[in-house]
Amino acid sequence: MAYSLDKIAVDELFSKWGEDYLIYGPTLIKNTGRLSDTDSVRYDEVKSIDDLELNLKSDYSFKDVILPISEVLFYYNEDGMMVPKQKHNGAIIFLRSCDLHALDRLDQMFMENGKPDFYYTRLRENLKFVLIPCSKSFENCFCVSMNSNVTKNYDLTIEEINGEYVFESKDEYFTKFFSGSKELDYTVPYVKENDIKVEHVEKINNLAITKSEMWREYDSRCIACGRCTLVCPTCTCWTMQDIHYGDNQKAGERRRVQASCMVDNFDRVAGGHVYREKNGDRMRYKALHKISDHRERYGVDMCIGCGRCDDICPEYISFSTILNKIAKESE
Amino acid sequence: MITNEYLPFSSKVLKVTKHTPMEHTYTMEFAGAKDVVPGQFFELSLPKYGEAPISVSGIGENSVDLTVRSIGVVTDELFKYEAGRHLYIRGPYGNGFIADDYKDSELLVIAGGTGVSPVKAIIDYFGNHNDEVKSMSIITGFKSKDDQLFREDFKRWGKQMNVTLTFDRGDETKENIGLVTKYIPSVKVNNFDDAKAIVVGPPIMMKFAVKGLIERGYKEENIWISHERRMSCGLGKCGHCRVNSTYICLDGPVFNYTVGKDLID
Amino acid sequence: MDVNTKKLKKNAFRVTKRRGYTASRIRIPGGRLDAKYLSMIQEIADTYGEGVVNITARQGFEVPGIRFEDMDKVNVLLQPIIEGLGINQPNPEGTGYLSSGTRNIAACVGNKVCPMANFDTTEFAKDIEKAVFPNDLHFKVALTGCPNDCQKVRMHDFGIMGMTLPQFHADRCISCGACEKVCRRKVVQAISMKNFRPVRDNETCLGCGECVIACPNFAWQRSEKKYFRLTIMGRTGKKNPRLGQDWIKWIDHDSIIKIIMNTYDYVEEYIDRSAPGGKEHIGYIIDRTGFKEFEKWALKDVTLPSIAEVRTPIYWSGVHYKKQFDY
Structure with missing residues (x-):
């Protein structure tokens, strides 16, 4: 059932939900872009509908909410170790269809790849998802090609229509807040076509693709900065770090910190050997993981076609173009 | 409640065998030794210094041998440990030789x-x-x-x-x-x-x-x-040891050559 | 022919090599203008000049080959350009520029175009232009977006370099080392890594923003406020050319304008009226009065940001031609 509410009513809802959950969503942060006098859209806590950016694609994804960029695994001192409390006991997350598909990939990594991950699982519990439907494609999106343009796995949807906010609820928790609200007929929109289309290859010949000359272009074009993986809602790699606090050599923390296979040192092993020195090889390692490598293990591509990697690349490298090149090389 | 696999446990150093100045074997107390498979590995886990994956080189009644080559901060620190002291480990991980x-x-x-x-x-x-x-x-x-x-x-x-x-x-x-x-x-x-x-x-x-x-x-x-790889978490989560669709720490480190030969970094 | 050269110079014309002919000097504060003004400048050159335009070293245009008797007509054609570029004009419309002593406020391309620039140089240049024009004292002011100093602002009386005060968000840092690397390789190595994370040495830091640009994960972010490095008393010339020296680091927009305006009062007080053409570079006046006297005037009623660092006194050296011959 769908309901229409004005801004004041929506803000009242936000404050009621805020009593039970932390609310996270994309927010437009003025003048905080990398370059001066530019804005950025990133995930943060939202208190009011005014904080929420419903019209732009976020530069970074929602993943930090359940996979913190830096997360303390335990504090240590001479006496032992202490696991910190989780940073929330439940959250409402505003996101788009592709992001909800990305959530499946995060779950695969942290709950199915080996034993379930303690830290991920405890943040993953008690989450509510509010879909921000896309009525049209953004630049660089290729969700239709990746089958992530439609989703049913939401608890609530929100769309601004003529100054009012239209919600469709599939979840008891949310539905109870709408009793008495104006009801209406509503169909959740979704993207039916993107300008960018990516060709799928069922079976990729790893050996042939690895040897392909196509990667050599990226040896020089790619600067190995890692932005593509950090904005990616499905990239999950991290590195362990042990630190001690200032003067006290016996107390400190062990934390895990997001990592990137594009950045130096990711694949450096004790003794100094590096498996992928060339940036083009790192690109290949990442690209194949995003499609065939993950698919072999979990039956779906990892990439969900949000195009954030293309949006942010300072060298204008297009990942969808790379996927299409792989398809062409595989013919 | 899901077990926190990242918390290492304390284990007593029973014996240190010094093969060379660079390579020592640590015989570590481990109650579950009888279920350890040759070729599996443990994470040597020294808070403040970090972790290092170390292969099991021997399996005793209530102990495992970890043979360590000193090539990094963790292993360098380990070499300061003598028999009788406790240190942290977690594992065993990987498939091993069956x-x-x-x-x-x-x-x-x-x-x-x-x-x-x-x-x-x-x-x-x-x-x-x-x-x-x-x-x-x-x-x-x-x-x-x-x-x-x-x-x-x-x-x-x-x-x-x-x-x-x-x-x-x-x-x-x-x-x-x-x-x-x-x-x-x-x-x-x-x-x-x-x-x-x-x-x-x-x-x-x-x-x-x-x-x-x-x-x-x-x-x-x-x-x-x-496959000797950069295993880090040992739990199939951190991504460092992935090669193609394989996580060395989960699916390996031991591979039949028909599978292992196709792993391309 | 009877022409008052003093008057025409003040009206932004020039005595040129070719007798009987002048050149019209057009101010373009910040070096950026709507393209439509180019055709207006072209019309002046085609109608009254010789169909030629010079691009000046200070980002103005100069239309040479104009007969002295056509200056009034040129001033009429200049009117839409003067208006369109927002040049102060207390004098009647159609009579051209009221002064030319304080030169065009020059600026690098700035953050409208350049990714490295820390501020909008054009807009700041226009703010300064609004404040100083039509002052006729010989002041040269230039702005540049970052310490790369593409505008060479250290060759000016007032050089303004854009800065940002990098803000570190530890919880976003992934320890990639990009900031440390870029600062070490491209700048002054103000960042060192400790416990896997960068530590910025504020004294060494130029505020250039390279760490913010290099950071892939917004761990380094720009400060909300924009800051500047103010270098002073750089100059070219035949006596003693020298590079402007750092005076105030982490200064703000309004303080800079106030300091420039205060300096006009200082110069009015101390200028040597008998100097050739009645004009003197400010630096020579400071050499005469001592830096502290200048500073007293310049900082009058100025409230600097709390983080501002003032270097005082300043010593300049530069090129001493006479000494060189003494070698």
């Missing part, structure tokens, strides 16, 4: 340098269960006599199996000098259908040893290798 895979075979183990430690427990096993294999041979190589590991064990193995010990450099009149590949042609094989081999060592050594075995007549599916 003894059943090699039963009734003419088994050959080729190992170089620290590559001997992940295969040591499987060598021990078939040394002690000679009746479970048709024959047992090992070819092991070290840089020099001074770099040799497990000197005491070699004495025992010499009585239990065909041992070829070779060094990259040294006195040719007293010892074998040359790479392990040099000795592959002289391994006695009765029937290549029964001939199985395990190869562990530096990547370049594994490459040429496998090549030598295949030329000799060994079947690809009868060769196993162990």
Whole structure:
């Protein structure tokens, strides 16, 4: 059932939900872009509908909410170790269809790849998802090609229509807040076509693709900065770090910190050997993981076609173009 | 409640065996030793210094041997530990060498340098269960006599199996000098259908040893290798050890060559 | 022919090499203008000049080959350009520029175009233009977006370099080392890594923003406020050319304008009226009065940001031609 509410009513809802959950969503942060006098859209806590950016694609994804960029695994001192409390006991997350598909990939990594991950699982519990439907494609999106343009796995949807906010609820928790609200007929929109289309290859010949000359272009074009993986809602790699606090050599923390296979040192092993020195090889390692490598293990591509990697690349490298090149090389 | 696999547990150092200044074996108290498989690994976990994946080189009643080469901050710190002290470990992780895979075979183990430690427990096993294999041979190589590991064990193995010990450099009149590949042609094989081999060592050594075995007549599916990779979390989560669709820490580090050969970094 | 050269110079014309002919000097504060003004400038050159336009070293245009008797007509054609570029004009419309002593406020391309620039140089240049014009004292002011100093602002009386005060968000840092690397390789190595994370040495830091640009994960972010490095008393010339020296680091927009305006009062007080053409570079006046006297005037009623660092006194050296011959 769908309901229409004005801004004041929506803000009242936000404050009621805020009593039970932390609310996270994309927010437009003025003048905080990398370059001066530019804005950025990133995930943060939202208190009011005014904080929420419903019209732009976020530069970074929602993943930090359940996979913190830096997360303390335990504090240590001479006496032992202490696991910190989780940073929330439940959250409402505003996101788009592709992001909800990305959530499946995060779950695969942290709950199915080996034993379930303690830290991920405890943040993953008690989450509510509010879909921000896309009525049209953004630049660089290729969700239709990746089958992530439609989703049913939401608890609530929100769309601004003529100054009012239209919600469709599939979840008891949310539905109870709408009793008495104006009801209406509503169909959740979704993207039916993107300008960018990516060709799928069922079976990729790893050996042939690895040897392909196509990667050599990226040896020089790619600067190995890692932005593509950090904005990616499905990239999950991290590195362990042990630190001690200032003067006290016996107390400190062990934390895990997001990592990137594009950045130096990711694949450096004790003794100094590096498996992928060339940036083009790192690109290949990442690209194949995003499609065939993950698919072999979990039956779906990892990439969900949000195009954030293309949006942010300072060298204008297009990942969808790379996927299409792989398809062409595989013919 | 899901177990927090990241929390290491305290374990007592029972014994330190110093093979060389760079390589020591730590015999660690571990109650679950009987379920440990040769070729598995533990994370040596020293808060403040970090973690390092270390292969199991021996399995006792209530202990495991971890043979460590000092090449980083974690292992350097470890070398300050003597018997009696406690340190943190977690594991075991990975698949290891399953003894059943090699039963009734003419088994050959080729190992170089620290590559001997992940295969040591499987060598021990078939040394002690000679009746479970048709024959047992090992070819092991070290840089020099001074770099040799497990000197005491070699004495025992010499009585239990065909041992070829070779060094990259040294006195040719007293010892074998040359790479392990040099000795592959002289391994006695009765029937290549029964001939199985395990190869562990530096990547370049594994490459040429496998090549030598295949030329000799060994079947690809009868060769196993162990991949030394940058295992970090040991739990299939951090992504560092992934190669193609394989997570070395979960699916390996031991692979049948038919699978292992296709892993491309 | 009877022409008052003093008057025409003040009206932004010039005595040129070719007798009987002048050149019209057109101010373009910040060096950026709507393209439509180009055709207006072209019309002046085609109608009254010789169909030629010079691009000046200070980002203005100069239309040469104009007969002295056509200056009034040129001033009429200049009117839409003067208006369109927002040049103060207390004098009647159609009579051209009221002064030319304080030169065009020059600026690098700035953050409208350049990714490295820390502020909008054009807009700041226009703010300064609004404040100083039509002052006729010989002041040269230039702005540049970052310490790369593409505008060479250290060759000016007032050089303004854009800065940002990098803000570190530890919880976003992934320890990639990009900031440390870029600062070490491209700038002054103000960042060192400790416990896997960068530590910025504020004294060494130029505020250039390279760490913010290099950071892939917004661990380094720009400060909300924009800051500047103010270098002073750089100059070219035949006596003693020299590079402007750092005076105030982490200064703000309004303080800079106030300081420039205060300096006009200082110069009015101390200028040597008998100097050739009645004009003197400010630096020579400071050499005469001492730096502290200048500073007293310049900082009058100025409230600097709390983080501002003032270097005082300043010593300049520069090129001493006479000394060189003494070698």
